[in-house]
Amino acid sequence: MDIRLYNTLTREKQVFSPMNPQRVTMYVCGPTVYSYAHIGNARPPVAFDVLFRLLRLAYGEDHVVYAANITDVDDKIIAAAAETGRPIAEITALYERIYREDMAALGVIEPTYRPHATEHIEDMVEIIGTLVAKGHAYQGQNGVLFHVPSMNDYGKLSGRNRDDMVAGARVEVDGGKRDPADFALWKAAKAGEPAEARWPSPWGEGRPGWHVECSAMAKSVLGETIDIHAGGLDLIFPHHENEIAQSECAHGKPMAHYWLHNGFLDIDSEKMSKSTGNVKLVHDLLKTYDGETMRMALLSAHYRGPLDWTEALLAQAKATLDRLYNALRRMKDAEAADIEAPDGVVEALCDDLNTPQALAELSALATEANKSSELAWPRLKGQILAAGRLLGLLQRDPDDWARGDASDAGRIDALVAARVAARKAKDFAEADRIRKELAAEGIEIMDGPDGSTWRRI
Numbered sequence: 001m002d003i004r005l006y007n008t009l010t011r012e013k014q015v016f017s018p019m020n021p022q023r024v025t026m027y028v029c030g031p032t033v034y035s036y037a038h039i040g041n042a043r044p045p046v047a048f049d050v051l052f053r054l055l056r057l058a059y060g061e062d063h064v065v066y067a068a069n070i071t072d073v074d075d076k077i078i079a080a081a082a083e084t085g086r087p088i089a090e091i092t093a094l095y096e097r098i099y100r101e102d103m104a105a106l107g108v109i110e111p112t113y114r115p116h117a118t119e120h121i122e123d124m125v126e127i128i129g130t131l132v133a134k135g136h137a138y139q140g141q142n143g144v145l146f147h148v149p150s151m152n153d154y155g156k157l158s159g160r161n162r163d164d165m166v167a168g169a170r171v172e173v174d175g176g177k178r179d180p181a182d183f184a185l186w187k188a189a190k191a192g193e194p195a196e197a198r199w200p201s202p203w204g205e206g207r208p209g210w211h212v213e214c215s216a217m218a219k220s221v222l223g224e225t226i227d228i229h230a231g232g233l234d235l236i237f238p239h240h241e242n243e244i245a246q247s248e249c250a251h252g253k254p255m256a257h258y259w260l261h262n263g264f265l266d267i268d269s270e271k272m273s274k275s276t277g278n279v280k281l282v283h284d285l286l287k288t289y290d291g292e293t294m295r296m297a298l299l300s301a302h303y304r305g306p307l308d309w310t311e312a313l314l315a316q317a318k319a320t321l322d323r324l325y326n327a328l329r330r331m332k333d334a335e336a337a338d339i340e341a342p343d344g345v346v347e348a349l350c351d352d353l354n355t356p357q358a359l360a361e362l363s364a365l366a367t368e369a370n371k372s373s374e375l376a377w378p379r380l381k382g383q384i385l386a387a388g389r390l391l392g393l394l395q396r397d398p399d400d401w402a403r404g405d406a407s408d409a410g411r412i413d414a415l416v417a418a419r420v421a422a423r424k425a426k427d428f429a430e431a432d433r434i435r436k437e438l439a440a441e442g443i444e445i446m447d448g449p450d451g452s453t454w455r456r457i
């Protein structure tokens with residue numbers, strides 16, 4: 001079973017060959033926990049969750065070690081604490097919990113490790129110390145900086161040359177930078193910053209830079225060299241380039257052999273941004289859409305390509321799941337054969353995680369199930385369930401799925417609309433009755449200037 005993966009570092013699809021098949025290692029950059037995750041943030045954990053499942057199939061469940069970190073110290077977190085007056089630990093614990101719940105709703109299985117940046121400050125200080133001792137880093141006015149010209153092959157991941165990088169970097173005259181491309185490893189604490197965001201170091205109190213957090217966590221949890229390092233396309237430069245610089249200059253060996261990056265996610269053909277006002281939070285989407293439908297939508301495009309998140313995409317994902325669950329419902333009374341995922345599905349995933357092809361293979365099985373006699377059901381049911389497990393789909397009771405299919409959201413919308421009509425007609429008793437009926441189901445109606453909406457509480 002050859003798994004081929006597109007490696008950003010070599011710019012080609014390569015047969016995956018781990019250093020030690022008994023302990024295959026993968027690291028994926030995780031969230032900075034100061035607010036809700038948007039749907040673009042969910043693309044890497046879902047895509048690389050499929051890779052985690054595939055690697056476990058290929059090497060055995062106990063032979064794949066997957067770490068996805070939590071960044072719980074960062075300028076944005078400090079700013080959020082200052083804005084709200086809440087302790088940093090309270091903010092990070094809250095948003096980490098919500099993040100994990102959101103990812104679980106999208107069918108993401110827990111990584112083997114979830115290292116937290118604040119638990120590895122000493123490891124970061126150690127790497128920075130090594131870099132200073134080896135002449136790759138120096139103390140500037142505001143902390144410690146990595147000296148980019150000290151690394152001969154800096155830029156190998158992104159393919160950017162020095163002029164490109166410097167043109168993009170703002171020259172800081174006050175940072176004591178020796179080179180405009182140099183970046184922060186250790187940030188000296190500023191006056192007024194909270195005590196819980198500063199740690200001691202040989203260069204004074206402060207906190208680590210974001211890039212060195214991942215270098216330290218990957219090393220301490222997985223080792224100096226790992227098999228796979230993955231994340232979003234936007235992390236190639238500078239984040240991953242700088243992780244490589246730190247780890248390779250400190251340890252004198254490659255940081256990772258395979259670098260994987262997922263493509264961007266747009267909303268209705270537009271870039272998601274706060275200024276456009278089209279940011280879609282996973283937490284909000286889950287009030288309207290089933291998590292499995294969202295996962296299906298995320299997997300409908302190849303992970304390296306762009307994905308356009310639209311109502312139509314979600315409707316299509318839902319229709320596909322309805323069809324697959326209906327096939328399972330038809331075979332409800334058949335005993336599923338204890339069988340491996342069919343070759344077509346496995347081969348598609350082994351080809352650089354070709355999820356669209358894998359889903360097409362799965363649909364073909366449903367078509368076959370709808371046409372076949374009961375004799376073929378144990379095999380087909382077993383195959384559909386095994387393929388579903390590999391993709392993180394189709395593990396629910398098909399009857400439960402069908403009940404949800406009665407368009408719960410549509411029913412609630414209709415009740416909310418009936419309440420609005422009752423209020424307009426000054427039938428307040430009826431309006432109140434509907435409000436109470438929905439409240440009993442855990443649904444709260446919110447009245448605003450643009451009409452009434454609802455949410456589950």
Ligand SMILES: [Zn+2]
Pocket residue numbers: 028029030214239243
């Ligand atoms: Zn990272």
